[in-house]
Amino acid sequence: MKSDNIAMEDLPDSKYLKQRRLLTPLMSKKVPPIPSEDERKAYGEYHTNPISRMMFWWLNPILKVGYRRTLTENDLFYLEDRQRTETLYEIFRGYLDEEIARAWKKSQESSDDPREFKLPIYIIPLCLFKTMKWEYSRGILQKILGDCASATTPLLQKKLINFVQVKTFSNVGNTGQGVGYAIGVCLMIFFQVLMLTHAFHNFQISGAKAKAVLTRLLLDKSLTVDARGNHYFPASKIQSMISTDLNRIDLAVGFAPVGFVTIFPIIICIALLIWNVGVSALVGIGVFIANIFVLGLFVSSLMLYREKAMVFTDKRVNLVKELLKNFKMIKFYSWENSYQDRIENARNNEMKYILRLQLLRNFVFSLAFAMPVLASMATFCTAFKITDGKSAASVFSSLSLFEVLSLQFILAPFSLNSTVDMMVSVKKINQFLQHKDTNPNEFSVEKFSDSTLAIKVDNASFEWDTFEDEEKDYEEEAKTKDNIEDEDHNCATETIKGKITVDYKSDSDSISSTLTKGVKTAFPGLNNINLEIAKGEFIVVTGAIGSGKSSLLQAISGLMKRTSGEVYVDGDLLLCGYPWVQNSTIRENILFGLPFNQERYDQVVYSCSLQSDFVQFQGGDMTEVGERGITLSGGQKARINLARSVYADKDIILLDDVLSAVDAKVGKHIVNTCILGLLGGKTRIMATHQLSLIDSADRMVFLNGDGTIDFGTIPELRKRNQKLIELLQHQRDPGQDKEDLSNDLDIQGSTDEGQQIEHADEHKEIVKIIGDEEKAVNALSFQVYYNYCKLAFGKLGYISMLVFIIVSSLETFTQIFTNTWLSFWIEDKFVSRSKNFYMGIYIMFAFLYAIMLCFFLFLLGYFCVKAAERLNIKASRKILHVPMSFMDISPIGRVLNRFTKDTDVLDNELLEQLIQFLSPLFNCFGIIILC
Incomplete structure (x- = not known):
């Protein structure tokens, strides 16, 4: 809105x-x-x-x-060449291939079974570092220098405090010396800020490059991966990796080094603390070391919760993509509520793990944030117990050192968290990369030169790979991890499965294929196929439904796995199959990147009976067809798809049931003017169930249904093939139309053969269907923040907000007053009180701060997770009930991005940003109020 x-x-x-x-x-x-x-x-x-x-x-x-x-x-x-993705990818790919070969060789030495080989999880991070080693190393060096500057600045602060103390009480000392100390402190802070800014700049640039390189890697792999990889990593899962997992890797590249370079400022801080307050500093340092071990205990739990959450994240994204790609069908059958239940069920399961992850992560943050107070408490109590000497310069410079030391531990959880997320994402990417590439020998079509033959299939057999149900895999993986049963989801799935039939022509993310994956069909494959098709022949391929007509065309095209034999082709071949259209104009769909030839274009449009369709659209053939051709009928899609194939002007054209979506009159026109006319000199193989066309063919291929074929002229097959005779007996009576050539009547596409086509204007203006993406600029409305808080606090509303404000105020007060009480102790503000009185109250406030900080982060984490959950569910409910007109003008990718990248920001990134924003903000308010 x-x-x-x-x-x-x-x-x-x-x-x-x-x-x-x-x-x-x-x-x-x-x-x-x-x-x-x-x-x-x-x-x-x-x-x-x-x-x-x-x-x-x-x-x-x-x-x-x-x-x-x-x-x-x-x-x-x-961008210059050295910054372009193509250049970086070539460098990265070289390192990756080298590391994979080394890992494979090492695996072969330790195991004889190649199936046991797994890509080591360190390979991708290592290759990324090698690709950007100079830039990244420079950033690490700058981070070390900046941290060292921050660790040594308290030395000058101690000198400055000593000078001010002496100057104030005894008026001894050179003023210029104090000014020099002050300038030195400013210069050290400036150098620190400069180094850290450049370090994070280099880290962020490296992260962006890493994301670009890995995006290219995943896209390249998706084009070459074998059938098993395509099954277990469908397009929606790959899109989820690109939009979500690569974003986590991008963030980790910036934060991961923070945790590895902390050793340098830590050593400096420890040495200076010992020099400042003596051996008592070892007590506080021991608290920090103990904290490291405590943080380490939670690493495996963080990874476990992230992996469990990602199972349901992938499942939810699959459901949303399935919803968007089949929106019209879902609306038609009124399946909105069923899909909403499935999406919400997946989201609720996902959020259970994200909530646990965020609460555990915030507990780690609370330990890190409380460390300077607890460590300084342990140090000063020990020091003051041993000796009564309390130097303000030593105490407050030590506090600064503890702050620097704690900063490393505060950043460490962020580094740890981003590193954990990166390793989980890298593990997922490795699983995808580990799938084999398609064996080109199983799908290759050999070129040969022959004066008479266009296609030769020599004793070849073909088969489709079959796999287990992907939905079942998701559920089994989730149950293995946490014994979660999803009865509502199973019921919804079975209900929908009962209403849908398998359609092999649908893409991998459609309802038909997604909900029926793993269902084993009766089609056995193609066995011992022998074909010799002459140049210029018109061949009709027919047979019973499910006998393998389309499979034969795909086998000839090299799209079906060949188990034996050879396929030879003389000339350029094109398969005209599923009526796919891209989100562009009608003309661009027909040209498909080829140069515009007015005469050729007009002939193609007329032969495919498209001219009367152009009249219907405001912009004619320059009208955008919308997302997946949403504004076109089935017949219009089929004829545009046919026109694209005809305009390509290839030597051999394979037509897969191109007349099934047009009416009888249009079908007759296409057969006479296109298939037998404009394509008359081409080699044409047409798979169809329209038996009325067989008399127009030179020869026929009949699929027997058992994987074998019968090939010959029509009279020959009528004499010897009993199954063909039985199929022909089911034709209609002569008084009826010979065939119903339409599953989706498209009578407006009819045209008289003599109708003249209006010449297309090459420079005609494009009529747009898809709306432009809107981008918010200037300040966000207060309503945005209000709505987010309303969703976060839920039904209790103001009560929840009041509790959060009270806890935040107590956390801020205890933090500030802990140091304030320390100053009271140093100056012995209450003269009559003993050392134990000061020490007891100091310890009390220190532990109260740690407890209130934990409560504050827990509440903030809970409210953010609930806001993210409710926002996503609200968005899914909204998208399920929007009118079709909205989907007509909105690309799927734009809508899907709200449920992938934007949702991931709400689930994971926003909470960390709020912690970094609210903590100093509340501290500023607290200081102003207490002052």
């Missing part, structure tokens, strides 16, 4: 809007123009002076433009 005060940007048309910022009234009203493609500049970091690179001034021009108007693609830098 659009908010009234959020401007929207029309991305595809590169329109831009003025930004409304704080300083906008003070700036020029002239809006910077959008540069042309030639005016774009190279990525500026490598083409600027050292000072500009150090201070990031090279970004100023683009920041100025972005402050005054929304940015467009042409405002951004273009």
